[in-house]
Amino acid sequence: MATARTIVGMSGGVDSSVAALRLRESGEPIAGLFMQNWADDGSGDCRAEDDRRDAVAVCGRLGIPIHFRDFSSEYWAGVFEHFLAEYAAGRTPNPDVLCNREVKFKHFLDAARDLGAQFIATGHYARIALDDAGRLQLLRAADRGKDQSYFLHQLGQAQLAATRFPLGDMLKSDVRALAASAALPTAAKKDSTGICFIGERDFREFLGRYLPARPGAIRTPDGREIGQHPGVFYFTLGQREGLNIGGVRGFAQAPWYVVGKDVQRNVLYVDQGIDSPWMMSTVLDTEAMHWVSGAPPAADFECTAQTRYRQEAQACHVQVRDNGTLHVRFHAPQRAVTPGQSLVLYDGDVCLGGAVIATTDAPLESRAPPHPKDVPAA
Numbered sequence: 394m395a396t397a398r399t400i401v402g403m404s405g406g407v408d409s410s411v412a413a414l415r416l417r418e419s420g421e422p423i424a425g426l427f428m429q430n431w432a433d434d435g436s437g438d439c440r441a442e443d444d445r446r447d448a449v450a451v452c453g454r455l456g457i458p459i460h461f462r463d464f465s466s467e468y469w470a471g472v473f474e475h476f477l478a479e480y481a482a483g484r485t486p487n488p489d490v491l492c493n494r495e496v497k498f499k500h501f502l503d504a505a506r507d508l509g510a511q512f513i514a515t516g517h518y519a520r521i522a523l524d525d526a527g528r529l530q531l532l533r534a535a536d537r538g539k540d541q542s543y544f545l546h547q548l549g550q551a552q553l554a555a556t557r558f559p560l561g562d563m564l565k566s567d568v569r570a571l572a573a574s575a576a577l578p579t580a581a582k583k584d585s586t587g588i589c590f591i592g593e594r595d596f597r598e599f600l601g602r603y604l605p606a607r608p609g610a611i612r613t614p615d616g617r618e619i620g621q622h623p624g625v626f627y628f629t630l631g632q633r634e635g636l637n638i639g640g641v642r643g644f645a646q647a648p649w650y651v652v653g654k655d656v657q658r659n660v661l662y663v664d665q666g667i668d669s670p671w672m673m674s675t676v677l678d679t680e681a682m683h684w685v686s687g688a689p690p691a692a693d694f695e696c697t698a699q700t701r702y703r704q705e706a707q708a709c710h711v712q713v714r715d716n717g718t719l720h721v722r723f724h725a726p727q728r729a730v731t732p733g734q735s736l737v738l739y740d741g742d743v744c745l746g747g748a749v750i751a752t753t754d755a756p757l758e759s760r761a762p763p764h765p766k767d768v769p770a771a
């Protein structure tokens with residue numbers, strides 16, 4: 394059999410199945426590769442075995458070879474340790490961004506090269522194009538509802554040159570239809586959700602296995618204690634679920650939202666109102682920025698940005714500092730911008746790159762929260 398020119402990352406899902414199908418139809422020699430990145434812990438919620446079986450079945454149906462690699466120690470060292478450290482520091486990391494950079498477009502790419510291939514392909518929804526200066530661009534997918542460029546913003550020129558996204562110009566509905574017409578065993582398989590490779594689990598229980606729970610006070614921004622939390626790192630800015638507070642004397646019967654976390658004092662701050670001013674910010678600063686093109690377009694420019702995956706891109710002004718970090722000012726206040734999450738910049742459909750959000754000017758972020766020790770409980 395001819396050496397595969399492209400190795401397709403086969404996850405056992407419908408997207409990578411159709412990515413392989415499309416490449417196969419073009420007639421080039423391809424092979425699949427299934428990665429195992431999380432050691433099955435016997436808890437029953439790791440679906441890796443089912444996924445592996447499905448990946449094998451799809452490759453069988455397509456008549457292509459499949460390879461296997463275990464990157465679980467690489468995932469642990471390159472993604473999971475950082476994930477835990479971020480949570481322990483009270484931030485909310487995005488492991489999927491790191492997983493793409495550290496595993497899928499690093500170890501998987503290296504493995505494909507070791508197998509003699511020139512390219513890797515995945516079932517991600519994003520596109521790659523060439524700009525006028527001959528640089529590769531990462532573009533949003535044709536299917537805006539599925540666009541995954543946000544998670545891929547850490548890719549650079551070298552990775553893009555070696556990558557193919559066969560689904561970038563397709564709608565998800567057409568992907569499903571194509572899978573069904575080709576009788577792929579994954580045609581009707583449910584889309585995966587949850588954290589990359591860790592999967593769908595009871596998140597609190599899962600995190601609790603690695604970070605000891607430290608219960609503490611839930612307070613209003615002016616310091617009144619209105620409840621107890623099981624551990625601040627279980628909560629994210631803007632979150633409503635899981636607070637277990639309600640019917641607090643002196644307050645309206647309205648939902649409460651997390652508006653701040655003070656890890657040092659082990660306090661979770663909450664307020665009522667989905668757009669509480671306590672969680673609004675207009676300015677943020679980032680850690681070192683990664684540019685897909687390799688360099689910033691200017692030292693100072695206007696563009697749009699997302700501070701979370703499911704969000705309309707927001708107009709902003711970006712200043713690039715000498716040390717490579719960004720200072721970003723949005724045209725309109727933003728809700729629950731969360732340190733640890735990624736800021737991703739766009740120029741129209743072009744993903745310029747991204748950086749981890751370090752700080753914001755949300756009231757509880759930018760100055761020390763009021764010390765509650767002298768405030769009586771409500």
Ligand SMILES: Nc1ncnc2c1ncn2[C@@H]1O[C@H](COP(=O)(O)OP(=O)(O)OP(=O)(O)O)[C@@H](O)[C@H]1O
Nearest residue numbers: 402403404406407408409426427428515516517585
């Ligand atoms: N275990 C794995 N082994 C090999 N490749 C993988 C694996 N997990 C994910 N990938 C690759 O990364 C792509 C995006 O992964 P993601 O977790 O976002 O899955 P998805 O969008 O649900 O796609 P799919 O339907 O193929 O599972 C997949 O389409 C696949 O090409």
